[in-house]
Amino acid sequence: MIVDWIADNAARIGELTAWHAVLSVIPTVLGLLIAIPLAWWASRSARFYPLIVGASGLLYTVPSIALFVLLPQLLGTKILDPLNVVVALTVYSVALLVRVIADGLASVPHDTVQAATAMGYRPWQRLLHVELPVAVPAIGGGLRVAVVSNVSIVTMAALLGIPQLGSLFTEGFSLRLTLPIVVGIVLCLVLSVVLDVLVHAGTRALTPWQQKAETA
Amino acid sequence: MITFEHVSKVYPDGTHAVHDLTFDAPNGRLTVLVGPSGCGKTTSMRMINRLIDPTEGVVSLDGQDTRSVDAIDLRRKIGYVIQSAGLFPHRTVVDNVAALPRLLGAGKKEARSRALELLAKVGLDERYARRYPYQLSGGQQQRVGVARALATDPPFLLMDEPFSAVDPVVRTQLQDSFLQLQRDIGKTIVMVTHDIDEALKLGDQVAVFREGGTLAQVATPAELLAHPADAFVADFVGASRGYRALGFVEATATVELADEVTVRVGARPADVVGDAWCVVVDDADAPLGWVDLRAARDVVEERQIDFSGTVARADGSLRDLLDAALSSPTGRGLVAGPGGRLRGSVTADEVLRHIAREREAGVAS
Numbered sequence: 089m090i091v092d093w094i095a096d097n098a099a100r101i102g103e104l105t106a107w108h109a110v111l112s113v114i115p116t117v118l119g120l121l122i123a124i125p126l127a128w129w130a131s132r133s134a135r136f137y138p139l140i141v142g143a144s145g146l147l148y149t150v151p152s153i154a155l156f157v158l159l160p161q162l163l164g165t166k167i168l169d170p171l172n173v174v175v176a177l178t179v180y181s182v183a184l185l186v187r188v189i190a191d192g193l194a195s196v197p198h199d200t201v202q203a204a205t206a207m208g209y210r211p212w213q214r215l216l217h218v219e220l221p222v223a224v225p226a227i228g229g230g231l232r233v234a235v236v237s238n239v240s241i242v243t244m245a246a247l248l249g250i251p252q253l254g255s256l257f258t259e260g261f262s263l264r265l266t267l268p269i270v271v272g273i274v275l276c277l278v279l280s281v282v283l284d285v286l287v288h289a290g291t292r293a294l295t296p297w298q299q300k301a302e303t304a
Numbered sequence: 305m306i307t308f309e310h311v312s313k314v315y316p317d318g319t320h321a322v323h324d325l326t327f328d329a330p331n332g333r334l335t336v337l338v339g340p341s342g343c344g345k346t347t348s349m350r351m352i353n354r355l356i357d358p359t360e361g362v363v364s365l366d367g368q369d370t371r372s373v374d375a376i377d378l379r380r381k382i383g384y385v386i387q388s389a390g391l392f393p394h395r396t397v398v399d400n401v402a403a404l405p406r407l408l409g410a411g412k413k414e415a416r417s418r419a420l421e422l423l424a425k426v427g428l429d430e431r432y433a434r435r436y437p438y439q440l441s442g443g444q445q446q447r448v449g450v451a452r453a454l455a456t457d458p459p460f461l462l463m464d465e466p467f468s469a470v471d472p473v474v475r476t477q478l479q480d481s482f483l484q485l486q487r488d489i490g491k492t493i494v495m496v497t498h499d500i501d502e503a504l505k506l507g508d509q510v511a512v513f514r515e516g517g518t519l520a521q522v523a524t525p526a527e528l529l530a531h532p533a534d535a536f537v538a539d540f541v542g543a544s545r546g547y548r549a550l551g552f553v554e555a556t557a558t559v560e561l562a563d564e565v566t567v568r569v570g571a572r573p574a575d576v577v578g579d580a581w582c583v584v585v586d587d588a589d590a591p592l593g594w595v596d597l598r599a600a601r602d603v604v605e606e607r608q609i610d611f612s613g614t615v616a617r618a619d620g621s622l623r624d625l626l627d628a629a630l631s632s633p634t635g636r637g638l639v640a641g642p643g644g645r646l647r648g649s650v651t652a653d654e655v656l657r658h659i660a661r662e663r664e665a666g667v668a669s
Contacts, residue, residue, distance in 0.1 A: 200391070206353055208379035218392055297437075
């Protein structure tokens with residue numbers, strides 16, 4: 089019976105999983121791109137660090153459901169537009185990543201930064217060629233948290249009727265069926281693990297220069 | 305030439321890091337800034353590539369005020385070596401050296417092949433080229449740091465305590481190989497150190513700083529030892545100045561060498577005139593040490609050689625000659641010519657007589 093249900097709905101489950109992955113990954117990437125300049129600014133200024141890191145951290149405390157409802161009014165989008173979810177999750181990703189990246193940039197050895205400056209690297213060249221690459225292990229750690237957190241928060245969008253694995257929860261609830269809920273939970277977990285492993289593998293691939301003792 | 309004209313640096317809290325500094329670092333020469341910690345030597349050096357801007361005065365490179373050029377362009381003309389090397393941990397050794405040429409638009413292949421040449425020049429084996437900085441020793445990292453600073457062949461080089469973070473044996477190796485390199489490349493160098501011996505060894509010119517960021521004396525090492533400007537410099541330069549100053553006086557042909565009887569390992573010594581000591585030489589006639597013939601009745605064996613005496617080069621310094629004499633078991637210091645062949649021996653008395661003769665000649669002229 090379980091197998092039957094899954095077989096009957098395989099195409100749709102696949103579609104929901106794909107949507108779920110897209111809605112989790114795109115905001116993580118956008119969040120990273122927005123967080124990097126903010127974090128750079130924060131790491132360079134003792135005065136702005138608490139302000140930027142504090143304010144971005146505060147964003148994470150805004151309840152997701154409130155954000156989903158508020159955003160259409162702010163952005164002028166329709167309530168069912170997936171863009172709302174993307175924007176909301178990007179906000180959360182920024183909230184999680186700014187501190188991690190700022191601290192990662194600040195932990196780049198002072199000598200290395202000084203050498204780059206003295207060699208004639210422009211500030212943005214130094215960021216791109218030296219500071220960011222050296223901060224990759226820290227940034228990778230933050231990305232893993234952000235992407236897994238997004239996989240979890242995306243499910244809330246089901247309440248607005250935006251299709252992804254969370255839709256299985258609302259369906260199961262309204263049809264009083266446990267099976268879709270269980271399938272949804274398991275697939276969320278699997279997706280989290282897969283994305284986490286991918287980010288981790290990416291981080292490792294980008295840091296062949298790390299001492300083995302440190303990556304273990 | 306790097307020129308400081310009435311340069312001062314005052315921090316917002318009123319600290320005078322550098323006060324009214326005026327001196328030149330001539331082209332092709334190594335100028336060492338030396339002094340106790342907090343004397344402003346590092347601040348002064350960093351004003352050359354504008355990591356720090358002076359409050360007053362002008363720093364110029366070959367006559368051009370450094371403030372009239374873009375700081376980034378300025379820095380790209382000036383190589384920079386720091387104490388802990390400051391290598392890029394995420395780049396291999398060869399890519400550390402190639403980093404700046406690549407940034408300035410050089411092709412990957414071209415930049416790497418030039419980097420490999422430079423690594424060979426600073427004495428780092430090619431097998432280290434593909435390693436990451438953490439896989440190198442401190443001394444090797446420092447060699448990479450020097451190669452990286454030379455990557456774009458800049459006319460100027462700044463070195464901030466470049467040999468301080470390694471043990472004394474490695475430090476001596478790095479200093480010697482750097483001196484060799486500088487003879488070859490002839491850069492205009494400003495180096496900072498707190499170690500007066502390093503300053504005297506490496507510098508063509510030494511600028512002694514005192515606390516409060518003022519210049520106490522700028523002079524050649526020999527001049528600094530022979531004529532310290534004041535009590536502070538004398539004290540800072542330290543003890544044994546007379547003996548150390550001999551290190552800067554070349555032995556001339558007027559030092560009289562005595563002939564020595566020689567013998568090879570495994571050979572039967574000839575009859576010796578005088579005392580019972582005789583010089584043991586190898587197949588190329590290079591001196592190994594002394595043997596006491598009272599102990600070597602038959603043939604000379606290696607275990608009978610006394611290796612305690614140092615061997616001075618005929619074109620070495622008076623200090624080398626004196627040391628050879630003082631360390632010799634016979635009181636006769638061994639002197640070798642080019643190629644290492646034994647030239648003869650010299651006594652401490654002869655070295656001192658030579659010094660006295662030179663002094664009289666100096667007074668007379």
